[in-house]
Amino acid sequence: MQNTRLNRLFDAIGFQVNQWLGNPWRRISLQVISLLLGNFVGTVISTTAGQTANLDVLVAFFLIVLTEVVNLVVYGVNPGMGGKFWREVLNVFKIGFVYSLFVEALKLGS
Numbered sequence: 001m002q003n004t005r006l007n008r009l010f011d012a013i014g015f016q017v018n019q020w021l022g023n024p025w026r027r028i029s030l031q032v033i034s035l036l037l038g039n040f041v042g043t044v045i046s047t048t049a050g051q052t053a054n055l056d057v058l059v060a061f062f063l064i065v066l067t068e069v070v071n072l073v074v075y076g077v078n079p080g081m082g083g084k085f086w087r088e089v090l091n092v093f094k095i096g097f098v099y100s101l102f103v104e105a106l107k108l109g110s
Contacts, residue, residue, distance in 0.1 A: 021085060034089045038096025046104040063101070070094045 001007060021027055049059040074091045 027085065031089060031092045034093045035096040038093035039100040040096075041093075042097040042100030043104065046101060067094060067098060 021030075045059070045063065049056060070090055071094070074087045074094075
């Protein structure tokens with residue numbers, strides 16, 4: 001790739017973000033935020049889709065497809081490529097998302 005000013009700018013920004021994420025507390029805090037955001041998104045999707053009750057099967061299908069796509073990205077064919085931290089954050093988001101769906105199912109079952 002050519003060494004343009006835009007390319008150098010993106011390289012500098014990427015380097016600063018990687019240094020900022022070098023602190024373990026920042027990494028853990030972003031993962032906790034991702035877990036809680038996944039929990040929130042799962043709760044919001046299940047309650048809004050459950051209110052209309054006419055697209056439940058379609059929404060459930062898309063949620064399963066979304067979860068499997070995240071699994072493919074995180075545990076895919078070549079997981080050794082760059083961006084390991086962001087794959088971890090995406091996986092933690094998925095864990096919070098699936099957990100919230102289980103909690104909603106338990107609330108409905110009781």
